[in-house]
Amino acid sequence: MRLRVHIFNLIVSLLFISKGYAQQDFNNYKTLRSVGEIPKDFFYSTSDKITEQIQTGLKKGNLTKSQEKIFLQGIYYGIDELLHSGMVIYGDEISTYVSEVAEKVLKEKHPDLKAKLRFYTIKSNESNALSTDQGIVFVTTGLIAQLANEAQLAFVLGHEISHYTENHVIETFEYKNHLKGHGDRIRQLSIYSKDKELEADKLGVALYNSAGYSKSEMLPTFDVLMYSYLPFDEIEFPKNYFNSPYIYIPENLFPIKKYDIKAVEDYDDSRSSHPNIKNRKAQVTKEIEKFEKWGDAVYLLGKDRFEYIRNLSRFESIRTDILDAQYADAMYSIFLLEKEFPNSLYLKRMKAHSWLGLAQYKNAGSINETVDRSSELEGEIAAMHYFIKKLKNEATSTLALREIEDIRLTMKEDNEMNAIWDRMIKLVSEEKNFDLKKYSDKTFEEASLSFQKSIVKDTTAATVTNDEKLNKYERIKIKKNNTDPAVFDSSKFYYYALTDLLKDEEFNKRYNAYKDSLHKIEKEEEEFDKLSFSDKMKAEKAMEDSLGIEPLKLLKSFILVEPSAVSYSKGGINYEASDKLEKKYGQAINSIGKDLEMSIYNINSDQLEKIGTLGFNERSVLTCFLSQMTHNEKVDILPVDYEYLREIEANYGTSKVVFTIIEHSYRPRFSKGAILLLLYPPALFGYLPIPFMRGNRTELNLIVLDSQKAKIDNGVSYYFREPLNLHILKARMYDIFQNLEIAK
Template identity: 35%
Template sequence: MKKFTLIPLFTLGLSLFVTAQKTDFSNFTPIQSRGDMPDDFALMTFEKVNEEKDIVIDGLGKKESKEFIKGIHYGIDEILRSGRVIYGDEMTEYVTRVGEKITGKNSDIRFYILRSNVVNAFSTKQGIIFVTEGLLAQLSNEAQLAFVLAHEIAHYQKEHVVEGYKENVEIARSRVNNDSKIKQLSQYSKEKEFEADGVGIELYNAAGYSKEELFDVFDVLLYSYLPFDLKSIPSTYWNTDQLVIPESYFETEFPDISVEKDYDDSKSSHPNIQSRSEMILDIVENINNWGEAQFLLPEEDFYHVRNIARFETVRNDLYAFRYGDAIYSIYLLEQEFPNNKYLQVCKAKAWAGLLAFKVEGRYTSVTTSPSKVQGDPHQLHQLLKKLDKKQLVTVAFRQVADVKQQFPEDGEVEAIYQYAVQHLAREKNFKISDYYEISFQEAYDAFQKSLDELNKADSLTSTDTTEVVKEEKELSKYEKIKRSTGAKEVATSKDDKFDEDDFYLYALSDIIKDDHFKQSYDSHKSDLEAKEEEEEKKRQLAYSERKQLKKQEDKEKIQMGLEEIILLEPRAIQVKGNDIDIEKSEELEIDLREVVERFHGNSNVSVYKVGSLEYKSHGTYMYNQKAALVNSLSHLIEYEEVSVFPVDYNLNKEIINDFGTGKVAFIIIQSVHQRLSPRKIVFYSIFPPVWLIAGPVTFMKSFYTNFGVAVFDLETYAFNVFTNQQISGFTSKMEMEALMYDFLNQINKTSDQ
C-alpha cells in the first residue's frame, strides 16, 4: 500500500504542476479537485454550527435561529459530501475569475462546480455558489455566465435564504388553509427572484457586459432540457463495411421543439420566463451606460472550459444510465474532436450498457421514449427503440468491437469488450451460427460482379440488358444483395430468405471468425452453463437441504479471508419521528468513527479509512479518493440486479494500486425513535398497572438501531455482501464496538474455519 505519510507532499507538488497545465483533450481524463482543500469541505457540520450557535437571526426566536443554522449547514454539507463537487480545477478557477468581475477580488463568496447535467446555479447563506457542469456546457459566452452569477450573488447579498426561512416560519404560524399558504410562499419566492434579477443586472452592467446577452440567458434556461447543441445524425454515421442500417429505420420528421414562456406560475416558486424578460426589459431601458463586452477574460478560456464541461456531461450521463444521451453528446463532440480516445471509450461503455440492460430485460429503465424527445436527438432515441432485441444486441456489440479494433492494446477497452461478450453469452437467443460469414460490403461487391457478368452475357440482347440494368438500378441495396451470387449462397442456408430487417446478420462477419472472440465467448458460455448446472442441482434438493445450503453460502459470502479493507466514511442517522436529528446524527457518526479508529490496531484486518476525518492529514488526495468511492457505490446500488461496468474504470484501478486492495466497506447506522401508536397510548392510560410493568419495556423497544454494512469490490465491480443487524434500545459505543468486532472478525475468516 502507498505510504500516506508521503501523500500530502506528493499531492501538493502534483497540484502545483497540474494547475499550470491546460486540459489536453486528446488525453482527457475525468476532472478531479486540485490544490488546497477549502474549509467548506474540511470542517465537520457540528464545527460549523458551533461557530454560529449564539447567533439569533432578526425576526426569529433563539430556537428557530438554531434550527435554521443547523438546517442550512446540514443541507449544504450533504452536497459537499456527495462526491459530486469539484474545487480548484480549471472550471472552478474560470467561474471564480468571472465572479470576481462582478464582486471584486476581496469577496467572501466561494464558487464550486457541481457534477450534474441539470442546467442550474444556486447560492447559499454560507456564501457558496454552485454552478453545474450542465450550465457551463450550454452557455454561449462569458457574459451569459456573468449574469447567472450576478443573479446568484444578488440572492446572497440580499440574504434571500434567510428571508425565505423567516417567511416560511411566518406562513407556517398563520391559520390560513394550505392553498393560501402555497400561494403566499409562491408570491414571496417570485419577489426574491425579481429582486435578484434587478440587483444582478446592476452588478452585471457595472462590470461592463453587453445588454444583449441578458435575454439570451433566458433562452439557455428555456431550452435547457435539450442537449448542448443540435445536429442531425446522418444515417451513414453508423455504416461500416460490416454494418449498414436500412434507411427505413430512421425517421426524417421529428417532434417540433416547443416551449411556453408564459406558462402558469401561480403555484411555482419562480416566475415564468415571460414575466422575467418583461421585467428585465423595463430595467434595461432605464440604463444608458451599457458596455459591449461578451468577453472580459480571454475568449479561448471560455471555450476551453465549456469543452471540459461538455466532456464531463458524457460521464454524468453514463453514471445516470442515460446511455442514449451520452451517445448523442459524443456525436456532437466528435465534430470537433474526431477519433478522440476518451469519447470512443465512453461510446463503448454506453453501447455495452445498452446491450447488458437489453439482455437483462431492463432496457426500458435506461432508454427514453422517443415521444418525449424533441428535435434532432429524437432520431437516435427512436432508433434505439425500433431495434428489436437481436438487432440491438448485435448493433451494440458491433460498436464495442469497433472501439476494440481501434484501441486493441488498451486495458479498459478490453475490459469493456469482455463485459459485452459476457452478456452476449447470457443472451439465449444469440447464436453465432445465425450470422453470415460475409460482410455487407462483400455481398454488395458480389452483386456488382454478377451485374458486370450479366452485361457481358451473349444470351441477352442489348435491349434486354438495358432493361435489366435499369431494373437493377431501381432496387435497394438489400434487394441488390439478395440477387447477388455471394448473398444467395449464404441465403440458401437460411431457407433462401432475405429481408432488410436481417441487416444485422452481416454485422459480425469478421468477429465470428476472430479467435479472440471465440475463446472469450466460449469461456463465458462455459462459466454460465456451469452456474446454471449448479442452480439446477440446488433446485433438485429437498427444502431443508436448500435452506442449509443457503445458510452455508451466506456464511461464505462474508467469510472472505480478508486481511485488509478500505472503509468508506461511515454514516450515522438518528431519526426522531419523521425528522433527522442533525446534532445527534453527527455525534453518533463521531462515536462510530472512534470505534473504527480503536479497531485499527486491534484487529487482524488492516482498515484503511477514507473520509472527512482523513482530510486533515491527506487533503485533496483523500477527497478525490472518497469522491470516486462514493460515485462507485451510488452507481452500483442503482441497479443491484444488473451487472454494470465502472464508469471510472482507470480511477478505480489507481485506488486499488494505492491501497493494495479493491475491497471497500460502507457502514451505516440508523438509530430510530419510534413514536407509540395512539392505540398503545390509550391502552396504557386505561390500564395504569400494566404501564408500570410493560411501559418501560415498550418504551425501550420504541428505540432501535440498524447496523448495516455493504462490501463491494472495485476489481469485479460488484457487491460481495450486505449485512444488517437490528438492536433494540439506545445505541452505545459498546454495542457498536461489538458489531464492528464481529464484522471484522467475520470478513477475516475463511469459509473452512
C-alpha cells in the first residue's frame, strides 16, 4: 500500500514537472505565468482566424455575408484584444485545473467536446466566466478566489459550456440585428438574454448532474455570484491590527458602526443581461427536482487541490488589486491570507507596495481613486477603507514608512523591499508637511507613560494643571502652546512612530540627500522667478544646452512592445485597415531603427509563434507595467512585478521599454459657415479642397519607460494631418528617434 502511494505521488509529481511547473511555495510566491507551448489562439492573426472561420462557415445562424463579417470581426477582435491584454494566461495551474474539472463535467454527456474547448485564466478580480463562439472558456481568478468548492466551479463551467453548445453568442447577435428599428431594444434584448442564461443554467444542471456532483452545492453557487463584489472572506478587521511597539493607532480612526451588506436576491433585472439570483435559484431548484439520481461529490479532484488553486487565485487577487491601485482591497486580502501564510515574503512585499501606493495617492490628492466612497462601504472591509480615508496625509506617510521599515527589517537583503523603502523615503522627503523635527524620540508608549507620570507628579504638587483655576484665555493659550502636560494629543500618534528611524544613519542619509536635492531645485526655481524675462530666456537656453550635453542621451536600445494602430472609418474601427496600418507602423519603426543602428527587441503578438511562451509572458508583464505606470501620472509608482522586470532586463540587456500607438481617420469636416458661400457659388470651388486636404487626422503617441528606475523616461504625442504611408511613418519615427532624449 505504501509503495502504491509512493508510485502515485511520483506519477503526480512527474505530471506536474512535465507540464513545466511545480507547486507554488506561498511563502515565496511568484505571480502565475503561462506555461507550455503557446496555443494557436494567441499567435494566429485575427484576420487569419476570420478568414478561416468564413471558409469553414459558422456553426449556426442565418446571417448575410456582411452581417457574418461584422459578427466575426466583433467576436474575434474583441477576444484577441483580451487574449493579448496581459491579463490572460494559459497552461498554468489554474487553467489546467479548470480544464480538468470541465473534463469531469463533460465526460458523460459530451465526451468528445473537451477536445474542442480551450480553457484560459484571466487575472482579474471581477468574478466572471465566459465562453466564446470559438470554444474558448475564460475563468477569472476573482471567481475562483470566491468559490467554496470544486462543485461550484463545475456548475459554472456547465453553464458556460452550455452557452457554447447552444450557440448563444451568434443567436444573440442575430436577435440584436432583428431588433433594429424596434422601440425599447435594451429591454427586449435583456429579456432575450435572460432566456439564454436560464437555458444555460438548465443545461448546466444536467451536465453537473451527469458528472456526479452533489446537488447541495448548486444554489450556493448563486450566493458566490451575488456576494462576489465583496472580498473572498468576511472577517472583522481588528482595530489593533497596525499596532506595534513603535506605533499605536487610536481606535477612533475606525468606524463605530458596522456596514450592512446591501446585495439582495430579488433585484430589478428588467434591463440586465442576466436574470436576478432569485429567479435563477427558483429555476435551478425546479431543475434539480427533475433528476432522480444525484451524486454526492463536492470534490472529484480533491479538496487540497481545490484549496491550493483557490489560494493561487487569492494571491493573484492581491497583485491585481495593486496593479489597479486598489490598495485598501489589497491590504484587506493580505490581512485575510496572513492568517494562513504568516511568513509569506510575497504578502509582506505586497503589503509594502500597498502602503507605498496609499501614501503616494494620498500625497497626490488622489486617495478617492483607491478607496470606496462612504455610500459604497459594505461589510467588514469597510473598516479598512474608512480607516485609510480618515488618516491625514502626514499620518498616512508616517504609518506607511513605519510599516515598510518594519517589513524591511525582516528581509534586509531583499532588493524589492529596499527599492520600496527608498521610494518611501523619497516620498516623505518631498512631502511639504512631513518634517522629522516634529517627530518625538519617544515611542507612543514611552510618551504616554511619561505623560502619566507627569500627571501624577503635578497632581501631587497641586500645581497649575487644575483647570478650574484658569480663565478662558489662559486655557486657549495653553492649548495653543500645547505646554500643558495634561494635554497629551493622541491624534498626533504618528509623531511617536519613527523613534528608531530618527537614529538610523542610512535613513537620515537618504532622507537628507533627497531633501537637499529638493531644496536645490526649489532654490533654483525661486532664483529663476526673480529673473527678468530676457534673463529667463537666457537661463532656459543655457539649461537646454547643458542638458543636451550632459545628462541626456538618445535612445539606442529598447524593447518594443506591440506597436499598435487603430484606423477609424465611418462606422467605427476599421479592423482590416488597422491591421495593415499596424504592420506598416511596425515595419517603419524597425526599418528606421536599423538605419539609425538602434537595437530594437520586438515583443509583438504576431511574433508570438516565434518567441513562444517566454515572449508571451514578458509581453504580459510589460503590458501590466505600462498599465501600472500610467494609472495616475502624479504618482511615482513602483511596479508590482519588480523582480520579473529584472529578469527581462537581464534577458535583453536594456531597461528601456517603448509602447506606441497610432490612430488614424479620414473625415473631411465642413464648416457650418461654409453654407454662406452659396451666396457666391464660385467661392465654393475655393473652399471645397480645404476640408478634403485637411481630412486626415493622425495621432501618434509613444512612451519610453525605464523598468529599472520604474519611471516614465520620455514620451511624445503628435497630432498631424497627413495621409499615412510607409515613408511618412518612417519620417516621423526618424524624427522621434533622433530627438527623443532620455535620462542616463
